[in-house]
Amino acid sequence: MNGVPTEAIGQMFSALAPRYRLFNRWSSLGLDDRWRRCVVNEVGAARRVLDLGTGTGDLALRFIEGSIHRPFVVGLDLSLAMLDVGRTGGESIFPAWVQGNGNQLPFITGVFNSVVSAFVLRNLFVGGVMAPALREVSRVLEVGGRAVFLDLTRPRNIFIRWGHGIYSRTLLPLFGRGLFGNKWPGAYLSHSIRALPPSDVVGRVFLDNGFSSFECRPLWGGIVSLFIGKK
Numbered sequence: 001m002n003g004v005p006t007e008a009i010g011q012m013f014s015a016l017a018p019r020y021r022l023f024n025r026w027s028s029l030g031l032d033d034r035w036r037r038c039v040v041n042e043v044g045a046a047r048r049v050l051d052l053g054t055g056t057g058d059l060a061l062r063f064i065e066g067s068i069h070r071p072f073v074v075g076l077d078l079s080l081a082m083l084d085v086g087r088t089g090g091e092s093i094f095p096a097w098v099q100g101n102g103n104q105l106p107f108i109t110g111v112f113n114s115v116v117s118a119f120v121l122r123n124l125f126v127g128g129v130m131a132p133a134l135r136e137v138s139r140v141l142e143v144g145g146r147a148v149f150l151d152l153t154r155p156r157n158i159f160i161r162w163g164h165g166i167y168s169r170t171l172l173p174l175f176g177r178g179l180f181g182n183k184w185p186g187a188y189l190s191h192s193i194r195a196l197p198p199s200d201v202v203g204r205v206f207l208d209n210g211f212s213s214f215e216c217r218p219l220w221g222g223i224v225s226l227f228i229g230k231k
């Protein structure tokens with residue numbers, strides 16, 4: 001499975017949209033929101049934030065709730081169906097929703113203090129748009145602004161890796177097939193996790209596309225990591 005076109009990735013998520021949140025809760029054993037909060041804590045105070053690949057808006061919402069400064073948050077995604085689930089979720093606070101592509105951001109240069117993103121970085125590699133998307137992210141950031149990407153990674157510790165491997169081959173497909181039936185994109189998911197290169201390679205792509213520094217910080221035993229670039 002090489003170079004999946006961006007449109008196909010958007011269509012795949014649209015098909016998953018109605019049950020996407022539930023799948024996230026189950027498949028992360030309820031940890032997904034804690035992981036998103038790590039992004040919110042990492043960014044701290046920011047006035048204008050872009051959530052790239054916002055999907056159903058969960059990170060964008062955590063951002064608005066979690067900050068006493070009530071930042072202006074824009075949630076951008078390829079999939080209108082994902083945005084619609086977020087839009088009709090009944091929250092009293094909400095981000096500005098934008099349908100768009102990460103590698104062609106419809107925003108002026110330097111407008112955001114921070115760009116954040118959860119579970120999207122892998123998709124940018126699979127779609128072959130990692131470099132153009134990061135160039136765009138750095139363009140829309142102010143000088144000194146930071147991009148904080150959260151994503152699933154492969155744990156380094158052999159025992160955690162072993163347990164994680166068993167979980168991925170047993171419970172994960174069970175949740176996936178149970179919720180999505182034959183729409184379950186199991187092959188895509190495992191391909192996308194393998195497609196994310198080692199952190200030094202990811203860092204090189206950041207540094208070659210407008211960022212002055214890069215750091216990768218593993219969390220939760222390396223099951224997830226933060227990828228942090230400063231413009």
Ligand SMILES: C[S@@+](CC[C@H](N)C(=O)[O-])C[C@H]1O[C@@H](n2cnc3c(N)ncnc32)[C@H](O)[C@@H]1O
Pocket residue numbers: 006009010013024052053054055056057058059076077078079082100101102103117118119120123124127129133
């Ligand atoms: C795994 S979901 C993550 C959704 C959300 N960030 C969350 O925390 O649950 C990945 C999302 O990224 C979006 N996406 C993938 N590639 C994209 C791109 N090039 N531009 C914009 N959105 C993209 C997909 O449509 C999908 O909604």
